[in-house]
Amino acid sequence: MKREAFEEMGMEIEVGHFIGCAQRYFFSTNEYKYYLSExxxxxxxxxxxxxxxxxxxxxxxxxxxxxxxxxLFHEHQIWAVHEALKLI
Incomplete structure (x- = not known):
């Protein structure tokens, strides 16, 4: 995550509390197939x-x-935001 933050934002971060893991299957209308987003x-x-x-x-x-x-597009990402708000 630190590398991704550096590459995508040019920023250092401190990784904190684990919120959770979640998955969502979705259909890509661009590629006409299903994906698992985790x-x-x-x-x-x-x-x-x-x-x-x-x-x-x-x-x-x-x-x-x-x-x-x-x-946000994926429901599991929305869930994560709601869970994070409970912790802060």
Missing amino acids: GYFYLCEMGKQVSEPTEADHLFIWVEPIRAVEN
């Missing part, structure tokens, strides 16, 4: 910005949890 969710603390992101095809913006819930 997520392991943790609370993390933002650290310092140490560089520009190294993956140019990723765009990250920080949003309030309610806005994230409104815009």
Whole structure:
């Protein structure tokens, strides 16, 4: 997770409490097949910005949890946001 945060945000993070693991099967209308999306969710603390992101095809913006819930596609990601809010 630390490497992903560095590559995709150019930021250091501290990995915190494990929220849980959840899965969701979904059908890709672009590829016409089913996928299993599996997520392991943790609370993390933002650290310092140490560089520009190294993956140019990723765009990250920080949003309030309610806005994230409104815009997430996978139900298990929405579940994780709700679970995280119970812990903070």
